[in-house]
Amino acid sequence: MKRYANHAPTVIGMVLTTVALAISLFLNPGRALAQPAAPPPPPPLEGMDPATAPPSSRDIQSPAPGDDHHTAPAPPPPTEGLDPSLAPKSSRETTSNASPSPVSPASKGAKSLSTPGSADEVEVMQNNDTSTGKSPWDVFKLDFMRRALLAGLLVSGFCAFLGVYVVLRRIVFVGVALAEMSSAGVALSLLTGIAPMLGSVLTMLAGVALFSVRWGGRRIRQDAFIGIGYVVASASAVLMIAKSASGEGSLLDLLFGNILTVTTSDVAVTALALGLVLVFHFAFYKEILFVAFDPDTAAASGYNSRLWDMLLYLSIGLTIAFAIHTVGVLMTFASLIIPPVTALLLTKRMGTAFAVSIIAGMIPTPLGLYLSFVADLPAAATVVVLSFGLLLIAGIISRFRT
Amino acid sequence: MPETITRPQVPASHNRQQTANNDGIGDPLLTFKNVTLGYGSRLILQNLNFSLRSGDYIGIVGPNGAGKTTLLQAILGALPAQSGEIVRHREKLTFGYVPQAQTMDDQFPLSALDIVLMGRFRNMGLLRRPTATDRALALSALEQVGVPELAHRLFREFSGGQKQRTLMARALVSDPDVLVLDEPTNDMDIAAEHATMELIDRLHHERGLLVLMVSHMLNVVVNHVNQVAIVGGGQFTMGLVHEVIEPQTLKRLYDLPLEVLEVGGKRVVL
Numbered sequence: 215m216k217r218y219a220n221h222a223p224t225v226i227g228m229v230l231t232t233v234a235l236a237i238s239l240f241l242n243p244g245r246a247l248a249q250p251a252a253p254p255p256p257p258p259l260e261g262m263d264p265a266t267a268p269p270s271s272r273d274i275q276s277p278a279p280g281d282d283h284h285t286a287p288a289p290p291p292p293t294e295g296l297d298p299s300l301a302p303k304s305s306r307e308t309t310s311n312a313s314p315s316p317v318s319p320a321s322k323g324a325k326s327l328s329t330p331g332s333a334d335e336v337e338v339m340q341n342n343d344t345s346t347g348k349s350p351w352d353v354f355k356l357d358f359m360r361r362a363l364l365a366g367l368l369v370s371g372f373c374a375f376l377g378v379y380v381v382l383r384r385i386v387f388v389g390v391a392l393a394e395m396s397s398a399g400v401a402l403s404l405l406t407g408i409a410p411m412l413g414s415v416l417t418m419l420a421g422v423a424l425f426s427v428r429w430g431g432r433r434i435r436q437d438a439f440i441g442i443g444y445v446v447a448s449a450s451a452v453l454m455i456a457k458s459a460s461g462e463g464s465l466l467d468l469l470f471g472n473i474l475t476v477t478t479s480d481v482a483v484t485a486l487a488l489g490l491v492l493v494f495h496f497a498f499y500k501e502i503l504f505v506a507f508d509p510d511t512a513a514a515s516g517y518n519s520r521l522w523d524m525l526l527y528l529s530i531g532l533t534i535a536f537a538i539h540t541v542g543v544l545m546t547f548a549s550l551i552i553p554p555v556t557a558l559l560l561t562k563r564m565g566t567a568f569a570v571s572i573i574a575g576m577i578p579t580p581l582g583l584y585l586s587f588v589a590d591l592p593a594a595a596t597v598v599v600l601s602f603g604l605l606l607i608a609g610i611i612s613r614f615r616t
Numbered sequence: 617m618p619e620t621i622t623r624p625q626v627p628a629s630h631n632r633q634q635t636a637n638n639d640g641i642g643d644p645l646l647t648f649k650n651v652t653l654g655y656g657s658r659l660i661l662q663n664l665n666f667s668l669r670s671g672d673y674i675g676i677v678g679p680n681g682a683g684k685t686t687l688l689q690a691i692l693g694a695l696p697a698q699s700g701e702i703v704r705h706r707e708k709l710t711f712g713y714v715p716q717a718q719t720m721d722d723q724f725p726l727s728a729l730d731i732v733l734m735g736r737f738r739n740m741g742l743l744r745r746p747t748a749t750d751r752a753l754a755l756s757a758l759e760q761v762g763v764p765e766l767a768h769r770l771f772r773e774f775s776g777g778q779k780q781r782t783l784m785a786r787a788l789v790s791d792p793d794v795l796v797l798d799e800p801t802n803d804m805d806i807a808a809e810h811a812t813m814e815l816i817d818r819l820h821h822e823r824g825l826l827v828l829m830v831s832h833m834l835n836v837v838v839n840h841v842n843q844v845a846i847v848g849g850g851q852f853t854m855g856l857v858h859e860v861i862e863p864q865t866l867k868r869l870y871d872l873p874l875e876v877l878e879v880g881g882k883r884v885v886l
Contacts, residue, residue, distance in 0.1 A: 382723050497743055504734045507724050511783075514692045514713035515738045515790060562725050562770055 353587045354580070358474055362593070365476045365484060366579040369537035370597070372488050373549035374557075374575025375495075376530045378568055381554040383506050383526075387437060388425060391444040392531045393547045394451070395421035396538040397468045401451040404458040410539040411483060417447070418535040422527050470594040471542030473583075484536045491529045502526055503564065545594040549575050552601045559605075559612040574604050642670035644705050645793055645826060646691065651700035653683070653690050659698070660686045661847065666854050668828070670793065673820050674854075675837035676830045678847035679870060684830050685798075687847055691828065692796065710738075712787030712825075714797045717779035722772040728782045729767045732757055735789035757785040761815060777808035781815070788819070795819065797829045801836055813840050834861070834885045861885065 354360050380389045399417030403410040421443060429439045455464050495502065505512045505522040513519040537546040557571035582597030644667040651664040660683040668674070668691070678684050689695035690702065692711055712735070732754040733746050740750065758764045761781040766774065771782060780800060787795055800816065801809040817840055820827045831837050837844065838861050845854040848869040853860055866874040866885065877884045 382721070384723075500734075500737050500740075500745070501742070504737055507721060507726065507731075508715065508734070510715050511713045511734070511786070513694055514711050514796070515735070516710075517738070558723070558725065563727070564725055564730070567725055 350584055350588075353584055358476075359583065359587065361476050361478060361481055362473045362583055363580055365481050365540045366473055366583060366593075366597070367576050368481070368484055368488060369533070369540050369546070370549045370553075370575045370579050371572045372491065372533045373537055373546055374553035374571045375568055376491075376533050377550040377554035377575070378557065378564075378571050379502070379506055379526060380530060380550055381558060385527075386551055387440055387444075388527070389530065389534065389550045390547055391425070391440045391447070392418055392421050392534050393538060393543050393550070394444045394447040396531075396535040396546075397543045398447040398451040398454070399535065400468055400539055401454040401458070401464075404460055404464055405454045411480070411536060414535040414538045415532065418531040419528075421447070422524070422531050426524060426527075467542070468538075469542050469544050470592055471538065471540050471545065473541050473593050476540055480540065484540065487532060487536050491533055494525070494529055498522075498525075541597075542594050545597055548598040548601055552598075552605050556601075556605045556608040559608045574601070574608075578604065642672070642824075642826075644669050645709060646705065647703040648690075648697075649701045649703065651690070651697045651702055653686050653695060654698050655686075660850075661852055662850065664700070664852055666845070666852075668794070668826055670826050671824050673827045673840070673842045674829070674845055675841035675843070676828065676845045676847060677832065677834055677837055680832065682848040683850075684832075684847050687845075687852075688796065688798065688828070688830055691794075706793060709794065710790055710792045712790055712792030712795045714780070714783045714787045714795070714800065716799050716802055717776050717783060718803050720771070720779060720783070724772070726771050727768050728758060728763070728771055728774075728785075729754055731771050731782055732767075732786045732789055735786035739790060753789050754785070757789040758782070760788060760819075761785045775808070776804050777812060780804075780808075780812055784815070784819075788823075792825070794826045794828060797827070799831055799833075800829060801831065801833060809836065816840070835883075838883045838885065857883070 354363055377389070380386055396414035396418045399412075399414035400410045401413075402408070402417060403413030406413075424443060425436070425440055428436065430436070451468055452462075452465065455468070456462055458464065501512075501517060501522055502525075505517060505519050506526065509519040509523065512522070534546055534550070537549070541549075553575035554567070554571045556574040557567045557569075561567045561570050578597045578600035582600050583593055585591060585600075586593035586596045646668040648664040648666050651661075652659060653661045653664070664687075676684050676687060686695065690697065692713065693702075693704075696702075729751070733750060735757070736746060736750045736753060740746065746754075755764065755767055758767055758781075761784050763778060763781045763785070766778060766782065771779065774782065784795075784797075795816075797816065801812050804812065813836060816827060816829070819825060827841075829837065829841065838857050841857060843854060844857050844860045845852065846860055846865065846869060853865065861876055861883065863873075863875055866872070866876070875886050877886060
């Protein structure tokens with residue numbers, strides 16, 4: 215672990231502190247949640263069994279993920295695929311509840327499955343708590359869980375991939391600051407009504423532009439300005455949320471994202487953007503690596519080091535910006551650091567480091583989503599803690615190897 | 617594997633053998649004409665007039681902060697002249713740059729071979745992956761600097777001397793016109809320093825490269841190079857070692873009463 219003594223452990227410490235803070239917010243009903251007490255944990259959903267669910271379940275789902283999804287993220291549709299007699303009614307209800315403001319459903323739905331909305335829905339879930347024959351992966355037969363899984367795997371895998379550069383280039387704090395900037399962009403979208411991903415990309419670009427200027431010349435080091443960017447972005451996000459229609463409850467959305475209310479088009483847009491990032495990194499791997507490892511020599515042999523560095527930062531920023539809306543600051547930031555450190559502790563080549571990092575980044579996602587579902591925990595925080603568990607194992611293995 | 621692939625440098629260097637041992641009478645590669653260098657309004661060096669010729673072996677010396685790095689940046693083309701003209705006599709003048717070994721990052725999990733291959737990237741062009749030929753060239757470069765056994769070991773675990781040699785192999789594999797070394801013997805014990813300088817001498821001799829070496833270790837430089845460029849106090853002097861390294865110049869430069877002695881055929885600055 216000694217090699218990464220510089221930044222990574224501090225930052226991991228910060229992540230865990232934030233997790234602890236966030237969990238304590240969740241456990242303190244008065245302040246954090248509109249819903250006072252957590253409802254009983256959702257039972258395993260047997261109604262999802264395709265054998266028992268009638269063919270009409272597909273028709274039932276169609277209104278929910280349908281038309282209004284571009285402007286208003288839908289509330290979690292816990293009734294999808296459940297008891298066919300009850301589902302249509304409540305599913306329509308939730309859709310209509312979503313309308314008054316484009317922002318309210320996001321704030322309501324994002325917490326976790328512990329706030330399934332109306333009493334009706336809880337009842338629906340409980341009504342199904344009777345049958346038998348449950349496989350843990352039945353959870354992912356729910357459409358919204360499947361979308362959450364897909365989005366989660368996508369962003370955690372990409373963050374873990376680019377995080378290898380973040381850790382190796384010692385720009386962990388830049389990653390954190392860009393994540394916070396992007397989250398201020400989501401806050402901006404709640405305030406102004408623009409698409410959250412557009413908001414986060416805009417503020418991320420502003421961040422990259424601001425950080426590429428040497429504000430202090432030779433007198434003040436750049437990291438001070440990155441720190442300022444981080445803290446001002448956080449403060450702006452709080453201010454914008456306070457003035458937005460959804461109110462301060464949405465602060466938790468910024469922290470934990472909206473993974474359970476991710477829409478199909480969200481997933482598609484994210485996949486497209488990250489696909490571009492992947493193509494870029496695949497095509498220019500050797501240039502990116504050379505400039506990242508040794509910018510002076512790269513410049514001496516004719517590469518524009520500043521340009522390549524900027525492109526690397528932009529691709530990292532883009533990944534962060536798209537991850538923020540889905541999984542929130544916390545999980546983005548964690549996936550950017552913890553899996554790469556896990557990988558770098560275990561591997562001795564760039565290629566295997568990337569591969570192990572991506573795997574270590576993805577494994578906690580389905581596990582975390584499942585645990586958050588059955589044990590009624592916030593999804594992103596669960597994923598972060600599981601990811602840290604993997605890091606601990608890697609740390610122990612690497613200790614015993616040396 | 618054909619023979620030409622494993623030993624490709626020898627035919628690649630055109631006619632350099634002939635210019636190798638001439639003291640600065642090879643073809644000019646780079647000429648500074650009345651060049652002023654600086655950053656913004658801060659002028660570091662003024663009125664630079666000199667030529668670098670193929671086969672030269674030049675040490676750039678001077679006190680810390682005098683402008684050695686600035687000069688090097690201008691030679692490498694990373695810093696434009698504020699006035700005057702820097703003429704490159706070849707259309708594609710390539711530099712093999714060897715950075716200070718101890719400033720290299722020790723986190724990247726890269727093998728010596730990975731690092732030497734970087735020297736080929738520019739020759740490969742964009743969107744190309746290293747081929748078997750590139751790999752063979754990289755291995756042969758490691759052989760030339762005497763550390764073929766390091767190829768598949770991790771760079772970050774090397775000693776200072778091993779890192780230095782790996783970085784030299786990377787500079788050589790691009791088949792450069794100019795080999796530029798930044799403080800090649802910094803932080804080395806005397807044995808490693810000796811071995812490194814022997815290697816640089818040999819490369820200069822065998823391949824007829826123009827070698828530029830920045831160093832603050834006067835005693836090391838004066839016993840190996842042909843010419844010395846002294847940078848200090850806003851002034852620049854360049855000439856043969858025995859012309860330039862003499863008490864008056866050194867007194868002006870370092871403000872110390874220094875003497876140049878000859879001991880067993882070697883110069884010592886005290």
